[in-house]
Structures are given as C-alpha cells and as structure tokens.
Amino acid sequence: MLFSSYSFLFCFLPLALAAWQLTARAAAQPAQALGWLLLALSLVFYAFWGLGFLVLLLGLIAMNHAFGTALAEPQQEGAGKRRLSRKGLLVLALACNLLPLLWFKYAGFLVDCAARLCGTDWSFTPQGLPLGISFYTFIQIAWLVAVYRRETAPEGLAAHALFTSCFAWVISGPIVRYGQMGPQLGALAGLRAENLARGFTLLALGLGKKVLLADSIGAYADAVFNAAARGIWPSTLEAWLGSLAYTFQLYFDFSGYTDMALGLGLMLGLRLPENFASPYRATGIVDFWRRWHITLGAWLRDFLYIPLGGNRRGRLRQYANLFLTMLIGGAWHGAGWTFIIWGALHGFMLSVNHFFRACTRGTLAERLLARAPGRLFCVVLTFSCINLCWVVFRAPNLDTAMTIYTAMAGAGPEVWPPLMAPDAGAGLEGFLARLDPASPESLMAALLPNRFFSGWLPFALLAVCGVIVWCCPNSQEVVYGRKDGGAPFLHWRPSPGWAAAMAVLTFAALVLASRETVFLYFQF
Template sequence: MLFNSYVFIFAFLPVVLVGFALLRRLENLNWAIVWLTAASLFFYGWWKAEFLLLILTSIIANLIFGKILMAMPGEGKKSRLVLIAGLAFNLALLGYFKYANFFVSNVNTAFGSNWTLPQILLPIGISFITFQKIAFLVDAYRGKVKDFSVLNYCFFVTFFPQLIAGPIVHHAEVMPQLKEAPRRDFSRDFAIGCSIFIIGLFKKVVIADTLAVYADAGYAAVAAGQTLDFASAWVAVLSYSFQLYYDFSGYSEMAVGLGRMFGIRLPVNFLSPYKSASIVEFWRRWHITLSRFLRDYLYIPLGGNRHGPLRRYLHLGLVMLLGGLWHGANWTFAVWGVLHGLMLAINHAWAAIPLSQSRWLRGAPARIFFVFLTFLLVTLAWVPFRSPGLSQATTMLGFLMPGPGALVSFKAFVTAQYVGIFGAFDTWFTPRELWPPVLPPNYLATMAKPVGLLLALVTALTFLMPNTYRLLGRFEPAIGIDERLQGGTGILSRLGPAQAVLLGFMFVVSVLGLARVSPFLYFQF
C-alpha cells in the first residue's frame, strides 16, 4: 500500500486515525498502541499477506534474543554468543531474500556453473527493518535498552509510517514516546502532521514523478543502445538527480507527517542535502538515519578514526561499500558506494590540510563554488546508481563528457527550451506520443518540452527555498532538527486559514496525479 494512493489516503489512513482518536480516550492507553500495531501489520500484509508470517517470526525471534541479552548482566562470553546468534539470524534473512540470487549469479559467472534458485520475492522494507532490529540487539547487549515491553517493541518495529523505507528509527527515540503519545493534543498533532504529509505528497507526485518521465526516457534509451547528445544526456542525468531528491525527500516528510498525526515524532532523515558544501556534509544531511546506523554500528566498531588516517580511510571505504550494497544486489550499487567512500576519504584528507582553513575558502563565494562542486560529484555518482549495469553507466557517463559537438548541443538546448518560452505552452500540452520507440539523439534537449523550464524551476526551489523543517520549525516537527531550524519562517510559521488554503491547493493538485501508480524509489532497497 503506497502513501501516494487513493486506498491509503481515503480509506486506510482515515480509519486508523478515527480508531486511534477513539481509543486514546480510554483509561488504558495501551489499546491505542495495540490498534496502531495491528493497523501496521495490516498495512505490511496488504501487498503479500504471506510476508506477515516472516515479519512476525522475525519479531518473535528478536524478542527472545533481546530478552536473553537484557537478562544477562555485562558483556560476557555468553551474551556475546547470543548477540552473534541474533545478528546472524537477521543477516541470514536479509542475505537470503536480497542477495541469494546475486551471489549465485556471480558464482555462475566466475566458475561457469549453472546453479539456479527459485524466484525469491524481496519483502518490502526488509533492509530498514533488519537494521532497526540489529541496533536494538546491540544496544540490549550493551545494556542501553530502556522503556522495553513486548507491545512497545512490536510497535517500534512495525509502525507503518517508517516500516517500508525508513527513517531507520532507533528504539530509544520511539519507545519513550509511547507513554505520552495518546495523551498529546490530537488536533494540534494532526494539523502539523497533515501539513508535513501534504508537502511530502506534493514533492513526490508533482515534482519527482514529473521529472521521472525524462529521467526514465534517457536511461531507457541508453539501455536500448541508443545515442544521446551532450545536452540530452545531461537532461536525463539531472532529471534523475532531482527526481531521487524529491522522491526521497517527499517520502521522508510523509513518514514524519504521518507519525506526528499519531503523536509520534520520528527522526529527520533528509535535510536539504544538495545545499551541502562537501561530501561529509552531504552525508550528514542525506539519509541521516542510515548514516547514523553505519557510523554507530559499523564504522566505530571497526575502529573509526582511532588508528590513524590510513585505517580511517579504509574504514570509510568499507562502510560505504557495504552501504552501497545495502541499497541493492548489483555491482552498480557497490561502485556507487566505493565512489562515495573515495570522496569521503579525499574530503577528510583535504580538511586536514591547513590550506583548507584559509579565510579565502570560508566566505560566501567559496561556499557557493563548493556547493556546486558537491552537487556535481553527487549527481555524477548517481549515474551508476540508476543504471541497470556498469556498461550502461559507462556509456551514459561518456555522453556527459564535453566533445566536439557539446557546444552545438548546448546551444540547441537553450534555443529550443528557453527562447520564446512563453509562446510554447500550446506545444507543451498538446496530446502526442511523448516518447517514440527510438529517440533522436537530441530529443530530450530539444523536443521534450517543458523539461528546460522544469529543471530551471526545480533548481531554484532546491537551492534557494527553505526546507519544510525550517518552514515549520516552530512546531518541532521531527527529532534531530538543528536548533537554527526551530524558529519557523515564511508562510508556514503559523497554521491558519491562509495556510489551509495553500495546503489544500497542493493536496488537490497532488491527488489529481494519483491515477498513475508510482512506487517510491527507496521501496526498491
């Protein structure tokens, strides 16, 4: 069940909200939490009911491991064995469903064998759920689990806003809230949560899904062996870069908004990462909860930066390689992870040089340059991430390189997309076959209107506008918001009639785009 679907918005969510609003009036507030847990399990089983058995089995097993670990004082040999067994159980489930076919395929390629496995469907959300359970077991082993009960644990694992694609919620963030969540001001939480949800829905349906048309066409053309000119290749690559940005940003905000409707503040997972002036800063803003997990449960246990710069860079590379493979069982994700590991190592090495602290490199002009450079590097790294294979990624990167015809291609793009821009609305909205079976090399740049206007608008929106958490900062919408964002600014610094009209308009426009089914990109991971 997708957040951006009629059945979720007009059936599932209203029923769950009404049930919660009624049950929170009872003296025993646990019934409201039971209701949300049951609704979350129904939500998870909507796609494939048989996967309910998998998640329930996993919950029971992890409860047993957790109980044993919490009953064992200290970090002794027996508790380490229990922890290893618990980690092995969770990683085995993830490995089988996500990587078994990938492993067998590579073994067949390497040794010329012909092993086969039955078709394995990937349970939705298994990557996110697995990391949450691993963090819980490790913290139980370290004696850090508080506010634990069977009901609290089941709710923490299954709560539907974060169940499918994050954020990767830490038990210490959610469990302590369950005592107070049903007692909070429901109307206030609903207004704040609904506002955040609508903004996220608009980002996904109106912005991300519109850009997806151009990104998919460009990458499909390359996969089919077609040629793209310089400008068209950049249109496809930039369209995907912004599509992924607004798709993931939209989902993250919808999750935070949904949690807030029920009085639960989820951690912020996405904080204007394209405004980052370095790769290090980028990873503090992009998929924040994944970065946190990799740091706390992989990078630091490996040794972090405690054994000198060379070991630090090796740890960064290994962590990012595993982070890349976590996204999917394909060597393209591994390459993407290695690229980011390499960029992080270079970034840290540069920061250790005194020249990097020069006052000439700390002013506004320098920051603008570094923001542009970081965005460019991140966008180029998305090419293998998006491509179906390494050969297609190499081909697309080749089209992006300036050559003899690059200037001509760029001029043709500017002329076609921006000259006489206001007289072109009739051609933009005239029904036609948008993507012919074989694209002319310059199709995306010169004939796929209004991509030029869309890219200009989305660039301005990304780099010049405040993010949702700054707009709604005074309402403390999520956990982990920088203090500088808590004051609130702009039209959404309060929620009144004018804001209701604006948000209502955004909601209507978004709902009109729900006719086409468009899963979130991070559902694939």
C-alpha cells in the first residue's frame, strides 16, 4: 500500500483521520489513546507488505527495547554484577541489529563475491528484503546509542514500538531520532485545521512530484538504461538525456515520498525533520550532502564519521574518514559494486572539496566564487558531477554503467543516430534531404535522437523539472517559509485559491496514479 495508491488515499487515510478525531473526542486521556491508535494503524499499514516482515519488525523492536532497558540501568560497581560492560552490551546490541540487515540485504552479494574468488557457481538468494529494514535499523541504532550516552531513557515497550514503526517514516524515512519525535508522540492531540491544510499541501506536492514528474520522466531513463543493459548502445545525446532523466526522477521520487511523509505526519500534529533542501542548487559536494537526504547525512556524520575521528587528527585522516564513511554509505544503499563505487566517488569528491576549500579560504578565489557568476559556475559543476555519479548508481551492473559513460564521452559506436541510421541516405546530404522546414516534427526527428526521446513530451518534462529544481522554492519553503523568516513568491496561504490549486494538482496526479510504480528508495 503506497502513499500514492488509491487504497491508501481513499481508504486508509480517510479512515485513519476519522478514527483519530473520534478517539481524541471520546478518550479521557487523548494523548495515550491516540498513541495506541497510531501504533495500531502503523502495524496494519506495515502488515500489508507481509506478515513475515511484520513479525521481524516486532521481534527487533522487543529485542532493542530489552537492550535499551539494560543499557539504561545505573552503572554497577564491583565484579560479578554484570557479565558485560555497558560498552560490550552496546556492541552486542548493534551486532544483533546489523545481522538481519546483513543477512537479507548482503548475504547474496557476499556469496556471489566468494564464488567468483573461488571459481565456483555458488548462489544464494535470501527470502525477500523486508521493506524499510535499512531505515528502521538506523533508527534503532541511533536510539540505542542515545540511551548508551544517557541522552534519552527508554519508556514503555508500546512507546518504543510506536516510535520505530510509525507508518509516516517506517518504510523509507526520514531517519528520525527519539529526541525529535519522542516528545511529540507523547503529546498527541486531535486534528487541527491548519495542520490538515498544511499537511494536505505537502501531500499534494509530494504526490505531484512522484506521479506527474518522477514516474513520467523515469520511463525515459528506464528506456536508456535498460537498452544499455541489453547491449544496445545509446548515442551521446541519448546517454546524456537518459542520465538527466534519472537524475530528476530520483530527486522527485524520493523528495516526493518525503513530502508525503511529512504531510501525513503534520496532519496528525507531528513535525518530521527536513530531508531535502534544494540539493541540486548546491555549490559543492559538501553543500550537496547538507541538502540531500539530510537525515541520512546526519546519521553517517554522527555515527560513522565522528567516531572514526572526524577532522580532529589532521587533513589526511579527515579525508580517509570521509572516504570510508561514504563508502559505507554507498553500501547501505544496496548490495552491489555499483553502489560501492558510487559511495567511493562521493567520498573522493568530498575530500577534494574540503581540500579546495581549505586551500582557497581567505583568498581572492574564495571571494570570486562567492559572487553570482562564481556561484553559478559552482552549481553547474556540482550538478554535473552529481549527474555523472547517478549513472553508476542507477546502472544494474558495471558493464551497463561503462556503456553509458562511454556513450556520454562520445566514444560509443553510435555517436549521432540520425547520421548513421540506415535511411539517412548518403551521409550529410541524405540527412539534410530529410529536413522539412515546414514541419517542426521532422526537424526535431532529424536533429534529436528518436529511439528513446521521440516527440516533445520528454523535453518538456526535463524543462519543467529544471525550472522547479532551480527556480522554484522547495516544499518546506512553500509550506513553512524560508529559514530567515521570509516568504517565497510561492507560499502556502489559507485561501480558497490555494485550496483549489492543490485540488487541481491532486486530481491531475490521481488520474495517473493507477500506473504500477514503486518508490525508488524502497529497494534500499
């Protein structure tokens, strides 16, 4: 049951809101009753993905609550009081959390690597990947570390289960912390009109991003990458357009899901953490990771980069820590060499960016880059690097990635399909003979690749995506305003006009929501 599915939008969500308001009005202790209701709704929601996965989730919740309770006990003095120290208990808890993740997500990949090294034909495929396991595992690890550091204390098992399994974030984030959501979950209240209106706005924006943009432009990205995987070489222009299509698809798919999650939480009075802040406007890779998947970047920083030493042991050690952190971050996204290489590329680029910033700090170069032309150059360069890295992230294997990269470099066998097509006639003369000045369609067909990007629609979609990414405020700014307190030109208003615009956007998205799609980050 996807957030964008008819079953969720027309059945689960209306019934949940109705039950929420009835419970808030009828209960003697609304906060406690609403907590139980939200837990029940979350378990029902997750059960739709498989009862076996629900059993695993509940088992991990119970296990971690027991570990957290033990970690929260006062330190005992003297020998024999506890077999394991608090640190040893934390290590055991972390291992017990990581083992299911390693089994379901990486066992097949590790067996395949071992088979290649040994020259055998071993193969192993785990029984499915529990949905959201990467996300709720990171949520649990952050909670255990917070308990170990005595930054938080365990509450009841039901409260812990609600924090872990809340349907707004259990499937694909954001990766919430207990300090952010625990107090809110303990103070649940009835529905408020403003929260509903703002939440519906986020839901509508996210639905539009997912259905109208990500799913539409994704069809063209899939065509290019799937063809390359079958050994069909794209042209240089097709490869670049395919990479751009995936770059926009991934952003609008994941940020669309996050907008919907934030909107659903806000409807219930929960303010989830921001996860995207216009990442494709970043002026460097360091800036990009402060804007893209913010909760994952914060988790990697707090629980990998800083424990490894951060920047406290010199530049070389800092760069090594950055590289290792992003290498693990790449592996978190999926079991495959493509993800590991993607993480390594980002680790390398982060190190280069930090080195460049250190070398130019206080110099004329820094002042020039801070001006509008310099910032524009940095944005274009950063986006180009990000786009290139998404190729290996999207490719199903390294051979496909190399095919796309080779075509992008203009070194493939089909550099310019119109000139090499069988019906092109005698080279350039035949190509020019096919042009009809009175027919825009023939001009577009002659000048642009027509195997994967025929007609005007894909180019219109790319243009709309570019305008939204670089010229429009992001969803958080639309609903809450800018961080400096100002309001962008497009911002939420409690007005009939705004309600009508969101209704039209929602209707347009619902028309296409019947297409069989899934959120890309569900596979991670």
